[in-house]
Amino acid sequence: MNDLSTETVFRRSFVPNVAYSGQFFYDQLGEVLSEDFDVDHLSSLHELKQHLAECSIITSPEVFIMEVDQEKEVFQLVKDIRANPLTAGAIIILLAERQKEGLKSKALKEKVSDFYIYPFDIDELLERLKFLIKFKLIKPDIKKLIPNTVQEYRMPLGKRLFDICFASLAILFLSPLFLIIALWIKIESRGPIIYRSKRAGTGYKIFDFYKFRSMVVDADQKLKELSKVANQYAESSATSKEPLAFVKIKNDPRVTRVGAFIRNTSIDELPQLFNVLKGDMSIVGNRPLPLYEAELLTSNLWSMRFLGPAGITGLWQISKRGKSEMSDEERKGLDNFYAKNSSFLMDLKIILKTFPALLQKEKV
Structure with a gap:
């Protein structure tokens, strides 16, 4: 059998x-x-x-x-x-x-x-x-x-305890910044302070993903047309016949003035600390993907990335985040590598290298 x-x-x-x-x-x-x-x-x-x-x-x-x-x-x-x-x-x-x-x-x-x-x-x-x-x-x-043929990721207890402690302390320490950013967003444009979207994380688990809103309220409706002409992954994957799995817009016109600042400093990602507390994500892992991206990564080769934890930061962030030469294939390769080789020591190294990577060189 x-x-x-x-x-x-x-x-x-x-x-x-x-x-x-x-x-x-x-x-x-x-x-x-x-x-x-x-x-x-x-x-x-x-x-x-x-x-x-x-x-x-x-x-x-x-x-x-x-x-x-x-x-x-x-x-x-x-x-x-x-x-x-x-x-x-x-x-x-x-x-x-x-x-x-x-x-x-x-x-x-x-x-x-x-x-x-x-x-x-x-x-x-x-x-x-x-x-x-x-x-x-x-x-x-x-x-x-067919026992033992379907792999599932189970988060180690030590990693989960580290996530809870790290996220709790970070939220406590950064709470004044949370209030300032929330007020700034509210003053500049109409709409919610927190942007929620459905994301696919570990094992294709779908959950509500939190960010400070950095775009105009109808940004999702404008994405399809923009992705045709300004996707940074399109240039580096121009010879590929496969549909692109990831979308990153250069000089995104949907971004507000507040949004430009909090995106380039990665402050917009801070509400994901609450996702970590809920157990949807880890501090370190592969980025949870929008559903339109996740549905393109279902082959045996690329679904490997979903066998690791979903995270706030990871190999992609510390290696080539925001760089235009980053290809679709390179990013998927980094995700797969982490899923196969992740360890507590690797997580610590990624966290230490994340802070210098927070200031991006390009507006993506």
Whole structure:
């Protein structure tokens, strides 16, 4: 049994039930989906709702693929699916005929698993679906069938105690600075003092990541266009055919005056000390990634970085942070190296080298 591959387990022991709602894309997708999955085709959201009302714990779909309707009622159905104990953990993929402002952000807010806009690559969608099924639905079964093949990071007790002591003392010592920065941010621009975003940390665990707000309030909506023309990783990875995993904007126009100062001095990162106390992060580790970056690092080679702790500072910060010659591949390599070789002594060295690295040379 130990010789079984993940693909073999997927094919032999588990055929997921897919509930497909919509008609526009079904002529393209229906036949290929049926090759690997048990597909129930419902032509409308109303039919899907009726279907769900008749499902039991045995017949409830594991996967939902839904076309976004013009009235956007699909988002309320997504909420209902997530609120239902029978389907709360299901994979949900939404398909849209065209891009509309705020549509993708709305989908992510409602915790869909993925979102595609026409035209999309069918083979890519199927590969993504199979990946989600393996790692979200049958991962517990794989652990039972193939023991010791799925690695998990467990933080050493000494590292956790160090994190708690370090973060507590730092918060106490820096509390006057926290108040000054909070007041400064509030005076300069409207919006919250603390910026929260969803990040993927150790083992792809998703949590609320804290920073002092350094940008205008609609910064997230402007990122997509800016990343096309000003991503610092694009220049150093110009010959690569793979999508870039990381985004860093040169001379970011979304940054406020206060933001420019607190970003260049890394003061904006200080609220992450509370993430450390909560156990989401460590003082030293690999940076937790925005979800749009983390979803690109799921291959065997690059997912290694998630087998180490998520941290405030790490090898990236002390080696090439803010330098334009830093490539996408180099950063992933640094993350993987730390995940494989981390130790308490290495952590101490990184902490000592972090302070000189706080003042960045470039505005990124």
